[in-house]
Amino acid sequence: MVDFALSKREQELFDTAMAFSKKWIVPYARELEEADEFPWELAQKAYDAGLMNSHVTKKYGGPAHSMVEETLIGEAIGYGDGGIATTILANNLALTPLLITATPEQMEKYIKPFATGKKPKFAAFCLTEREAGSDAAAVKTSATKDGNNWIINGRKCFSTNGHIAKYHTVFTTIDPALGYKGMAVHLVDTELPGIEIVMLEDKLGQRASFQAEVEYNDVRIPDDCLFGEKGKGFKYAMQTLDRTRAGIAALGVGIAQRAVDEAAIFANFRRQFGKPIGAFQGISFMIADMEARAMHARWATRYSAWLVDQGQRNTKESSCAKFFATDAAMQNTLDCIQIMGGYGYAKEYPAEQMMRGAKLTQIYEGTNQIQRLVAGQAILKEAQVTELDTGFRLQYSGKDYPDPWGPREGDVPDFWGKKKSKK
Ligand code: CAA
Numbered sequence: 341m342v343d344f345a346l347s348k349r350e351q352e353l354f355d356t357a358m359a360f361s362k363k364w365i366v367p368y369a370r371e372l373e374e375a376d377e378f379p380w381e382l383a384q385k386a387y388d389a390g391l392m393n394s395h396v397t398k399k400y401g402g403p404a405h406s407m408v409e410e411t412l413i414g415e416a417i418g419y420g421d422g423g424i425a426t427t428i429l430a431n432n433l434a435l436t437p438l439l440i441t442a443t444p445e446q447m448e449k450y451i452k453p454f455a456t457g458k459k460p461k462f463a464a465f466c467l468t469e470r471e472a473g474s475d476a477a478a479v480k481t482s483a484t485k486d487g488n489n490w491i492i493n494g495r496k497c498f499s500t501n502g503h504i505a506k507y508h509t510v511f512t513t514i515d516p517a518l519g520y521k522g523m524a525v526h527l528v529d530t531e532l533p534g535i536e537i538v539m540l541e542d543k544l545g546q547r548a549s550f551q552a553e554v555e556y557n558d559v560r561i562p563d564d565c566l567f568g569e570k571g572k573g574f575k576y577a578m579q580t581l582d583r584t585r586a587g588i589a590a591l592g593v594g595i596a597q598r599a600v601d602e603a604a605i606f607a608n609f610r611r612q613f614g615k616p617i618g619a620f621q622g623i624s625f626m627i628a629d630m631e632a633r634a635m636h637a638r639w640a641t642r643y644s645a646w647l648v649d650q651g652q653r654n655t656k657e658s659s660c661a662k663f664f665a666t667d668a669a670m671q672n673t674l675d676c677i678q679i680m681g682g683y684g685y686a687k688e689y690p691a692e693q694m695m696r697g698a699k700l701t702q703i704y705e706g707t708n709q710i711q712r713l714v715a716g717q718a719i720l721k722e723a724q725v726t727e728l729d730t731g732f733r734l735q736y737s738g739k740d741y742p743d744p745w746g747p748r749e750g751d752v753p754d755f756w757g758k759k760k761s762k763k
Contacts, residue, residue, distance in 0.1 A: 344639075346412070353409055357416030360389050365420025366690075372548040373423060373693060378504050379548055386428045387460035391417065393431050395439055400447050401455035407583060407648035411590035411641050418594025422697025423548035425591050426704075430500040430549075432587055433705070434463035434509045436580040437525050441568030449564070450507070450527060464505035466496035466528075466554065467577055474710050476511075477520035477574055481556065483512035483566075490566060492528055492559040495538070498704070502552030503537045505530055510556070511573050523573030527565040534559035545696025581705060582655050583648055585662040588705045589641040592665030595698050596634040599672035602691060603627055603679045610680075623679055630672045637665035656718035663711040666701035673698045 346354060364385055365372075372379050386392055394410040396402020405413070410432060417425040435454065442451060454461050472478035481494025492510060502508065508528040515522035528535070538553040568576055604627055607618030617623050644657035673695035677684030684691040702708045 350409060350412060353405070354412040354416060356389065357391055357413045358419065360386070360391065361416045361420035365417065365424050369421040369424065369548075369690060369693065370687070372421065374547075376547065378550060379424065379427060382424065383428060383460045383462075386417075392428060392460060393435060393454050394429075395432065395436065396451060396455040400452040403455075407586060407645040408642055410587055411593075411645045414587045414590030415594040415597070415638070415641075418591035419598045420594075421548060422591060422595055422694070422701060423546035425594065426500060426546055426549035426700075429587060429591075430465070431463055433500070433580065433584045434465040434505070434507075436583055437465075437509055437576045438463075438527065438567050440576055440579055441525065446564060446567065462501045462505040463507045463509055464499045464502040464552070465580075466499045466502065466508045466510045468498045469495060470497055474707060476577060477523070479511050479513055479523060480516065481510060481512050482516070483510075483514050483524055483526050485514075486560070488563045489560045490526055490563065492526060492534075492556045492561060495553065495555045497553040498541065498551045499554055500549060500551055502554050503540060503550060508535075508554065509567075511577055513573075514570050518571070520574035521571050523577075524570045525567045525573045525576050526561060527567060528556065528559055528561055529565075532559050532561065544699065545693070546700045578655075582653070582658050585658040585705055585711070586641055586645040586648065586654065588701055589637065589644065589658070589661035589665035592662070592667075592669040592698070592701050593634060593638045593641050595669035595694055595701065596630070596637055596665065596672040599669070599676035599691070599694060600627065600630045600634055602689075602694075603630060603672075603676040606680050606683070606689075617679070626675050626679060630675050633668035633672055637661070637668040640664050656715050656722075659706075659711040659714040659718075662705070663702075663708040663715075666698070667708060669698040669701055670695075 364382060368382075372382065383392075390403045391413050393402050394405040394413065397404045414425065414429060417428060431454065435451065438446070438451060454463065466481075467476055467479070469479055469481065472480065479494075481492065481496060484491045484493075492512060494512070496502070496508075496510065499508070506529070508530060510526045510528050512524050512526050513522045514524050534557045536555045536557070538555050541551040541553075543551070604618070607623050607627060608616050610617045618627070640657070640661040644654045644661040647654035647657055673691065676691045677695055680689060680691055683689050686692070706714070
């Protein structure tokens with residue numbers, strides 16, 4: 341039987357996170373954004389409330405949340421503010437490659453302190469480089485073995501919490517000639533010599549979150565800071581993003597839902613032509629579309645997270661949920677502003693901040709174009725010749741089905757292939 345209800349534990353967690361969001365984020369979101377400093381006080385409260393480091397298991401002092409539970413927290417915190425959500429929840433991204441790969445010794449030494457200290461500790465996910473954004477396999481930051489150490493050299497950008505993090509989860513290459521097969525994951529203690537925070541991004545929105553550009557100059561780290569196997573770094577990055585994109589989708593759901601709620605309250609109270617503007621179908625139809633987007637985004641998100649909890653691969657589903665939910669957040673915040681008119685555009689109300697925050701969710705953890713690429717490729721890979729393929733069957737009846745991606749008679753030469761072979 342299909343059951344859409346949350347369990348008692350899940351409902352309690354969602355209620356706790358939502359109460360936290362409404363008490364500590366919603367009223368202070370503007371102030372926190374304009375403060376232009378790291379929200380330590382709020383981070384402490386979120387840490388004390390058990391909302392950080394979702395996937396660290398009980399054995400290592402963590403809350404051991406399931407992936408569905410992580411999306412419930414993401415939705416609730418995203419409802420409060422996209423920037424705060426990114427700040428507080430970024431550890432989930434940075435710790436996932438470590439949790440996938442760590443030995444019990446590494447868990448004890450490096451992960452446990454994240455969940456057991458009195459103060460919150462941060463880790464930063466360092467994959468992106470100036471020339472390796474959507475093309476994540478093109479990283480140049482190198483890790484070279486030197487006796488019992490690794491030496492890290494290179495530069496990473498758009499690293500959330502990179503400037504205050506205790507550790508950086510750095511995606512390196514041990515041999516650039518091997519492409520993605522030469523990548524690895526190294527944990528870098530930011531207190532070591534040779535690390536420089538080059539700059540912090542000055543952004544349109546999510547200004548209560550901070551993205552650093554970091555340079556590593558001959559940073560010497562111990563041997564046990566290599567997580568997992570050499571050469572599998574790219575795979576670990578992709579496995580991480582499969583999970584965490586469901587988390588970003590959840591932020592999108594939170595923002596999309598907040599836009600519905602703000603628009604509906606406004607439409608009930610704002611009167612024009614002698615009645616609430618919500619009484620006009622032009623407005624109520626917009627609100628219905630907004631709710632439908634938020635609702636569909638929520639179920640796509642929870643389903644993609646549920647697959648992880650069932651031990652199933654969710655690459656296609658998390659990409660679909662990510663782009664659908666964050667596009668919903670963008671459209672809903674734009675519609676919220678439209679419904680609120682001049683007040684929506686003004687800083688007196690939260691709608692414009694929500695819209696600026698939503699924009700980033702369409703970009704980070706893989707642009708929504710990359711999500712469509714991932715999902716599209718997965719769907720094409722799954723497509724089988726079936727009884728439904730009548731046109732296809734007629735064309736090839738009696739013959740072997742050809743490789744769908746292979747050359748056909750009359751194909752024009754591949755432009756990109758030709759260009760490559762000239763080199
Ligand atoms: N799980 C396991 N393995 C996977 C995988 C997955 N989800 N996806 C790919 N792989 C494997 C493939 O099977 C293949 O392995 P084999 O050769 O052994 O078969 C290998 O990885 C290479 O796969 P592709 O050929 O598909 O790789 P690609 O180079 O074409 O790249 C991509 C694919 C989807 C475009 C990928 O580069 C990508 O996701 N790019 C976006 C990067 C991204 O999301 N960056 C965001 C950074 S985080 C951030 O923004 C945070 C912040 O705080 C601001």
